[in-house]
Amino acid sequence: MNWSISKAKIFSKCQRKWFYYEIMARKNSKDKDRFEAYILKQLGSIHTWRGKIVDQVIENLLVPEFNKSNVPPFDKIETFVSELMKKQLEFAKLRKYRDPKLTKKKAGDSYCALREIENSEGLDNDSVEKIKEQVIISLKNLLQSELMKILLDSNIVLVAQKNLNYKFQEFNIISRPDLIVYFRDEPPMIIDWKVYFFRKENARMQLGIYAIALTESISTDPFQKPIDDPTEIRLIEYQLLKNFQRNYKLTSSDVCNIKDYINISSKDMGKLINNKKYHEFDINQFKMAYTSESCEYCNFKSLCRNKKVKYQVNLMKFIND
Ligand code: SF4
Incomplete structure (x- = not known):
């Protein structure tokens, strides 16, 4: 069974939703309700889509360039964004995510399932243009940020969207930080991009879980240094749309509290699953x-x-x- 911060949040708000999301949803099931749960699980709002587009541009275009200490020209970034959004919108409009034979792997970066389209709530060109504008603002904010000094340093290695997994009792704890910055002579840094205007909650818990995962999972440090103390890992939440960053560092008591949270939350799930x-x-x-x-x-x-x-x-x- 998998545990992650997002699954834990769903579980604490609505166990029924967690059941649909985690237990019922199955793509290759003959039971049509289970297949339907799988399709519904894939849907996101256009605001979630905005964040995903930013993540994909950073992962697939910017990070490979930053790793060569380059910044691509901004018109190349804009073209990348336009093409990505266009093909994803087309995919979503044709509801291709409902095709039982099409896998996410095969669909690649065209894959997109939008709630507004699925529920026929309407998605006009103005809303799409607004989302695009906000994606561009977010990326401009990143490129003009102080953080760029670090991200373009030739002595670091950037790793985006890396799956970090480790076993905790019968659970597989899964994390996927937006960006890990590996330094030659210092402990790593983890960055989480946020692309929204209104949510108030901060990312301390989420980033803390990622820091623990980085110390518990098999090391992928390109400089092959041991990473065993989560309190040494610098944690950054970067609000790309609002253009500000929050820095966190865990204390030993934060680490204990986060481990307790994982323990309690996964035990509560385990009690309901009960084999x-x-x-x-x-x-x-x-x-x-x-x-x-x-x-x-x-x-x-x-x-x-x-x-x-x-x-x-x-x-x-x-x-x-
Ligand atoms: S699963 Fe049902 S009860 Fe839970 S949040 Fe969704 S609609 Fe509400």
Whole structure:
């Protein structure tokens, strides 16, 4: 079973949603409800899309150039953004993410599933243009930031979107930091890009989990230094749209608190799973969200409100799937 900070957040807000997301959703299932849960799991809003585009541009265009101490010309960046958005929008409009034969790997960077399109909420050109403008602003802010001095240093190695996994009891703890900066003579730095205007929560917990993961997982440090103390890792949350950064450093007591959080959250999940197979679950064991605001933008609303689906989950105990 996998545990990550995003899965833990879903679990703490709505166990029912976590059930759909983590247990029910299966792409290759013959059960059409499980396939539907998989499709709904893929959907994101255009605001989530904005963040993903920024991440992809940084990972696939900027980081390879930064690693050569280069900055690509800005018109090349703008063309990259336009082409990426265009092909993803086309993919989403054709609802290709619903094609059971098409894998994410095969779709590559065209893959995109937008809630506004799936739910026919409407997505006009102005909204798309606004998102593009905000992507461009975010990237300009990055290129003009103080951080660039570090990112262009020829004595460092940048690694974007690296999966960091380690075992904790029966859970596989998974993390994927936006950027790890490896220094020749210093402990690494982890950077998380944020691309939104209004959310207030800070990224201390998220970055702390990444720092612990970096010390617990198999080292990928190109300079082959041991990384064993999360309190030495510099952590940066960069708000690209609002153009400011927050710096964090963990204390020993932060590390204990974060490990406690992982322990408690994964134990709570483990109690509900209790070694059961999918058809042995009773969906009523999974508590629903306490507040209706949590349901407003929930991807699984259609499954959650469909009593037939709920009963199917209960009654299909003896089907092998
Ligand atoms: S609609 Fe509400 S109760 Fe149902 S899964 Fe989503 S958040 Fe939970």
